[in-house]
Structure formats: structure tokens, C-alpha cells
Amino acid sequence: MVRAGDNNELISKWRGKQVASIGWPELGDPRQYASKESLLAKADLVYREEKPGTRLAWARQVWRYFNEVSLGDRVITYSKETREYMVGTVTQTHQFRPDIIDSNYPHVISVAWEEKRIPRDSLSPGAKNSLGGILTFFRVDNWGVELQALLEEASLEGTLPEPILVQDEMDEVEEYNHEDFIEKAKSMVEDRIDKLDPWQMQDLVAGLLEAMGYQVTVSPKGPDGGVDILAHRDVFGFEQPIIKVQVKHRHVASSGPEIQQLLGANPNGASCIFVSTGGFTAAAKSSARHNGMKLIDLSALVELVQDWYDKMPIEKQALIPLKRIYVPS
Template sequence: MTARVLRAGIAGEPDQWAVNYGFAGGGFHEIGSLEPFETSAVMQSAMEDAFKGEHPGKITNYTGQLNALRHSVKVGDVILNPLKTSRKVTIGVVPKEYTYEDNEPDATKRHQIGVDWQQTNVPRAAFKDEILNTLNGAMSIFRAERDEAENRLRAVFDRGVDPGLYGRRAMSTSAAAAQPSTDDFDDVTEPIATPTIQSIRDRVQTYVIENSSGHKLTHLLAEILRTKGFTCEISPEGPDGGVDILVGSGPLGLGKPKLVVEVKSAQTQISSLVVRGLQSAITTKGASQGLLVARGGLNKQAQNEIRNDRLKIRAWEAEQVLDQLFEAYEFMPGATRRLIPLKRAWVLDEEDNDG
């Protein structure tokens, strides 16, 4: 088993196409089918013709990526696609190697491999720093191999959570991962991660997870809601009957709207049973709305439950909590800001200016 990252464009344009139709790849519309290219030299020559005027280093980089797509991706490989549109990660297994779809009207989607996407909404919060650095690598197609990446990604694939570097080192690697490649083509291994808005968010996210586990996350959420003018009553740690925070307006918290907040700090996805528990708590407490905070995300059934009750319930996953933290941060108490020390810096968002 080999783990590879295959992105769906700079801005994630084909994200939904890839998920809906079971593909990965795309891009590189400047060149036609890769199927005739049986050697690296032939591939390099074709790329030089297709990308005349580009820097030689960039052409070599493109050649390596397309060589990997054409020759190195094999049936059984695990593929990760970090989605730009939702900030989630899809994970699947290759059932079908490279094909070129001449009949596809969109030229940016003709280079394809088949992928059986088995998890399509894994939150980035499920991964620890080293794997997040891998996901933030600058290339579109590469093999993930540093920091026990292949075994750890298999764990995410199987159980939904990255066990971390030291959680995997004591376990044996697969025979396939331990053996060097026998391909005639140089594989494209992961590049050094480059600083981006997403990589900065990921670093903050990891820090927040490490420093606000369990009931600490409930207190952090209460501080965020207080900056919005709400009065919050936090339930004691332990069984809470589906109510972690009772929220109301006014100095006594008796004004409307009244909210019930349920906080789940685990990094695994929650089920529809939790949503139903929140629905029950809204009725029992006489609240008008509910907020479900699910750091590990929601499974499909839970998403459907919330969609069906969207006039009463909202869900914040890890990325939404981070957005709310950034928005509220400067108004939060000093003790909270010391727990999560952030510094604001304005930078030019190069990703949005790539054309």
C-alpha cells in the first residue's frame, strides 16, 4: 500500500466532480494522453513541447508528477484529496489505474485515475501536525512517506483518527511500504510544506486541540458566545443530559433566544444519536435553538438530521470553531488569550492571486 496526495486544482474547482464520480487527477490540460509515454525521456520531451517558455525546473517538476500519475499509482494505493471548497479531506482506494478520457468536454478533467472514495468528509482536525504538513505540500501529485505517513494514513482510513508519530513507530510497517519501488520511474515524494493561510490555520488548530481538550473546549465555547453578548451557564463536568451550556440573552440569561449547546471534543465523527439528544434537550429545556459543536465532524446521518432541522439547529465543526475563535479573540478575557496565544498579522493571500 502506498499513500498519495492528489489535489483537485489550485482552487478546488473539480472537488465535487472527483467525489461524485469516483476519480482523482485532472489538471495539466496543456498535454494530451500520457498513455504513449513509456519512458521518462519521452515524457520530458513531450512536456517541454507542451510548456514552452516555462522554467526548466518547473517542467521537470510537472514531468515527475505526471510520471507518477501515469506509471506509479497502482490499484490498492490510498489516495488523499485535501478539498479546497470544504477544508475536509477525502480518502479512498484506487480500483483503476490511469486513463485519458478523450470524450470529457472539460479538458482539465481528462487525466484520471479511478478512486473508491470511502471517506469524503474527514476533518483536518483528525490529523496531527506532521500529516497536516504533508497535506500542505506544494505539489498536486506526490507520495506521502515522511513521519510514518503511510501507516498513519491507513489508520485514519480505517478508524478516522491519526494515531500520531509515536503511536505508529512501535507497529511494523507493511511489506509493501518497507520495500523500495521497482518502477523504472522516479516516484514523486512529498515536497517541503510551504507557509500558506491553510498551514497557519492548521498549526493554530493543532494547538487549540492540544490545549482545550474535554471540558476545556466547553469553557472556550462559552467565552466565544459571551463575546457575542450571551450569558452562559456551563454544566458541571460529567453526564449532562445533552446540555453542556445553557445560553440566553440579557444579564441574567433569561431573554430570548435561548440556546442549548452540546460540545463534543472527540476527534471522531459523531452520529445522529447525538443530534437527536440535542433535539430532545431543546424541548426539555424550553429553548428555541440548539448548537452542536463537533470537533471531529459529523457522519452522513448526523448531517442529514441537522439539515432536516436546520431552522433550529446549527453545527460547528473544528474549522467553524476556529473561525469563531479568530472573530472573538480580541474581546476574550486575558486568561483565555494566555491559554491560546495568538498574534494577528496581515499578509497578502497569494493563493487567491494565482489566476
């Protein structure tokens, strides 16, 4: 597993260049180090403001990316916008190339990415949990049979084993334990939201606006004129700002024309929010920026749910039942 950047922003670049890349450019080319210990010493120097365990985990991932990835290895990464896993095969091992993708992600391997993707909903609960970890780079060997079967649309028989981590991975997971837990929890909330039908999704977004202090009107089933929710501060809907909301619950990115449709819908002059669990095309993002529209994808929606869940009406909380817990910081 290789994470596609801090904010999953590298997916399209990776597909275009047929590569996968990770960061920590301050460590330079691993070939200059005679041993892993030398690289760890460098990490202690350049990342001295970080916790010792964090420095160790970062350096180990770079060393393993350089030293352990082989030709023919299978690589998987996750697209948050489409909620799908991309799978490919390594065609060239580590290169230190700040010029290929981004100077912040200079550690590059060449990957022949396959066209077919694996929907997250197709995975077993164990695979979902394991693939939802926070580490940038880690092995998922024990899920290879399941992933390959899904690519080939073959049936799975028997119970697949939990992955067995090597000692380096165990140390890294221990250091990131609370962050790893939080990221996995976010993934599980995404899974819950993804299972809602389009009308339940409208109700969820309406519940968030209610939690923020707005009065809301949700369009009934049927043609809505491009507006799913109207939100306003006062009971009668006279007080500014008036917000019109469009909600698209699907795995397809929302487009520029859909942004324009919301802008042109009544009431004219209202502020606009577009919620799309499938993300947005580049044209949609550009149009939204130009017109001051707020875009909310699935990741942003999960953040809002986490922030406002306790203030949502009980019937809206029931759409995605959650329980608050505390973890050590």
C-alpha cells in the same frame, strides 16, 4: 499526497470507488497534448483571468498526475473530519473520466485504499508541516518511511530528513507561498484544539460566544441533559434568541439521534448549535438542515477562532495561545 476536493468532500466517494481524483476539467484529457508545453499553453488560454504563476502551477499538477504516477505508487490523503490520513496503492494510472466521481474532478487514478488510517497526532512535527501544504497534488517521498512505520506500528529510529522538492514543486510552492502558509497555520490551530480535553473544549466554545456578545452558562461536569452551554443576550436570560449548545470533542462523527437529543432538550424553542470536532454523519446533517440547527465541525471552529480570537476573554485565549502575524497578499 492528493487532496480530496476543495472542501475535503470526496473522501467517501474515493473509498467507495477505490480511486483518487483531481480537478481542472477545462484542460481536458492530457493525452491530447504532445508535450507539457502544449498543456501549459492551453492553461494560459482557459485560465487567462488567473495569475501566470497560478496557471503554471495548475497545469503542472495535471501534467505530473498524468505523467508521473505509476502502478504500485503509494498515495496518501487527509480526512479533516476524522483527522486521519488514508493510505493506498495505485492499481491503475491516469484516466480522464468525468463520469466516475464528479465532472469537476475528471483526472482519476485507481487506488486500493487500506482500512487502517494514520492519526495526524501520530506524525512527527516535520511530517505534519509538510503534509499540510495547499497544493492539490505533490510528492512526499521523504516521509514514506515514517508513514509506513506508522501503518505497521513499527518504531522509528533516528531523525527523518525534510523532503527535498524537485524544481517544479519549488516553483509551485513559491507561487502559493502565502496561501500555503495560511493553510499550514490553520492545521496547527486544529492540532492545538484537538489536544484540548472535553471540558476545555466547552470553555473554548463558550469563549467564542462571549466574544460575539452573548452571556453564557456552561454546564458543570456530570450529566448535562444534552445541553453543554446556554447563551443569551441579556444578563437574566430572558431576551431572545436563547441558544443551546452541545459540544462533542472526539474523532467519531456525531449522529442523527444526538441531533434529536439536543432538539428535545430544555429549553424548548431555543436555537440550536451542535459542535463536533469529529464531524457529522449524513443523517445528522440531514436532520440539522430539516430543523434549522447550526452544525460546526473542526474546520468551521478554526474559522470562528480566527475571526473572534481577539475578542475572547483572556482566560479562554489561554486555552490555545495564538499570535497574530501578517503575510504579503
